[in-house]
Amino acid sequence: MTATKGLEGIVAAKSSISSIIDGVLTYQGINIDELAEQASFEEVVYLLWHGKLPTQDELDGLIAELGQFATVPTEVIEGLRLYPKASNSMAALRTVVSSLALYDSEANDMSKEANLRKAIKLQAQLPTVVAAYARIREGKEPIAPKQGVGIAHNFLYMLTGEEPAQVAIEAMDKALVLHADHELNASTFAARVTVATLSDIYSGVTSAIGALKGPLHGGANEAVMVMLDEIGSLVNVEPYIQNKLNNKEKVMGFGHRVYKNGDPRAKHLMQMSRQLGELKGDMTLYEMSIKIEDLITSQKGLKPNVDFYSASCYTMLGIPRDLFTPIFAISRVSGWSAHILEQYEDNRLIRPRAEYVGPVNQHYVAIGERG
Numbered sequence: 252m253t254a255t256k257g258l259e260g261i262v263a264a265k266s267s268i269s270s271i272i273d274g275v276l277t278y279q280g281i282n283i284d285e286l287a288e289q290a291s292f293e294e295v296v297y298l299l300w301h302g303k304l305p306t307q308d309e310l311d312g313l314i315a316e317l318g319q320f321a322t323v324p325t326e327v328i329e330g331l332r333l334y335p336k337a338s339n340s341m342a343a344l345r346t347v348v349s350s351l352a353l354y355d356s357e358a359n360d361m362s363k364e365a366n367l368r369k370a371i372k373l374q375a376q377l378p379t380v381v382a383a384y385a386r387i388r389e390g391k392e393p394i395a396p397k398q399g400v401g402i403a404h405n406f407l408y409m410l411t412g413e414e415p416a417q418v419a420i421e422a423m424d425k426a427l428v429l430h431a432d433h434e435l436n437a438s439t440f441a442a443r444v445t446v447a448t449l450s451d452i453y454s455g456v457t458s459a460i461g462a463l464k465g466p467l468h469g470g471a472n473e474a475v476m477v478m479l480d481e482i483g484s485l486v487n488v489e490p491y492i493q494n495k496l497n498n499k500e501k502v503m504g505f506g507h508r509v510y511k512n513g514d515p516r517a518k519h520l521m522q523m524s525r526q527l528g529e530l531k532g533d534m535t536l537y538e539m540s541i542k543i544e545d546l547i548t549s550q551k552g553l554k555p556n557v558d559f560y561s562a563s564c565y566t567m568l569g570i571p572r573d574l575f576t577p578i579f580a581i582s583r584v585s586g587w588s589a590h591i592l593e594q595y596e597d598n599r600l601i602r603p604r605a606e607y608v609g610p611v612n613q614h615y616v617a618i619g620e621r622g
């Protein structure tokens with residue numbers, strides 16, 4: 252038995268949710284470029300869960316259910332007030348999602364209907380939780396979700412307490428569409444491994460949030476913004492990046508396990524970054540990002556991934572950088588849930604093997620005789 256480090260190239264599941272074939276990403280066979288330009292996030296959620304785009308009635312029904320479930324139990328909001336103010340935002344989100352199970356009477360109901368309902372609840376509640384967390388740590392009161400508006404709109408409203416501009420809603424909605432699913436990425440795999448023991452959907456999503464948090468995965472979007480903040484201005488880009496490359500340090504937001512010729516989502520976020528810069532009348536972050544891309548691509552041959560331009564976009568939307576990965580989770584919970592439901596449909600325990608490389612033929616030595 253020989254291990255493949257990082258399971259690179261190993262096909263570990265059959266799935267009909269999203270595909271990456273020859274560098275093209277599709278959700279249910281629809282190219283991400285079409286969805287990014289035309290679909291709303293709620294249409295994508297329906298697509299991932301039901302395998303087809305919704306009719307107007309089906310879409311209205313989903314939006315109504317998301318509204319109905321968007322309110323988070325008071326106990327959970329009260330719990331947020333007790334978290335240390337300096338908590339890591341993804342650790343807080345992971346803890347909240349785990350605790351949501353305690354207040355859901357059907358948390359352990361494994362029927363198909365209950366599992367779909369729990370997927371809707373999680374999708375509805377994550378934006379409320381992230382916005383409430385962000386406000387409470389600033390000493391502000393959480394804002395109750397609005398009914399009848401999309402998740403992008405509601406999230407920005409609950410975060411700021413103000414009616415968001417149409418351009419901000421559209422940018423956020425597109426970002427949510429672009430992050431919704433991505434085949435067997437690390438967090439989705441973690442979710443599938445967890446529920447393949449026939450554990451519940453809250454456990455699966457809690458595992459997934461833990462996996463998304465890391466900087467090699469979803470945590471890279473925050474790390475990109477840390478880097479942009481450290482660089483500070485266009486003139487500093489070249490020496491900063493050169494120094495990183497000389498020290499053989501990774502530059503966050505570049506490279507990908509599957510895409511070697513570029514992540515198809517990045518160009519949409521790059522355009523969004525440019526447009527938001529133009530609207531703000533401040534191109535600094537966009538221009539710094541373009542310069543970093545030029546340097547990394549020419550010197551390392553690495554292309555930006557989904558996490559690179561999302562950092563400047565979210566900052567220009569006025570969002571604090573430690574909410575970037577929680578926003579990724581607000582979107583990706585749609586994909587995690589789709590994969591969890593798919594796993595339950597045709598389940599088998601996921602339990603690979605390890606190549607043993609430890610010592611052999613050892614013997615127990617009494618404690619007093621050990622060196």
Ligand SMILES: CC(=O)SCCNC(=O)CCNC(=O)[C@H](O)C(C)(C)COP(=O)(O)OP(=O)(O)OC[C@H]1O[C@@H](n2cnc3c(N)ncnc32)[C@H](O)[C@@H]1OP(=O)(O)O
Nearest residue numbers: 466467468469471500501502503504505506507508556558
């Ligand atoms: C939503 C997402 O999860 S998208 C990915 C987000 N993560 C990041 O942006 C973090 C930065 N990128 C990386 O760490 C990697 O490119 C990963 C983890 C995304 C993919 O990694 P892998 O396919 O395992 O590639 P691996 O990490 O083995 O790198 C291969 C080589 O490219 C180099 N490399 C890969 N990414 C980078 C990078 N961002 N900056 C500099 N060098 C890099 C590695 O140092 C390594 O070089 P070596 O062969 O000389 O040692």
Ligand SMILES: O=C([O-])CC(=O)C(=O)O
Nearest residue numbers: 432433435436437508557
């Ligand atoms: O697929 C991956 O390995 C990471 C990624 O881009 C994603 O989860 O969106």
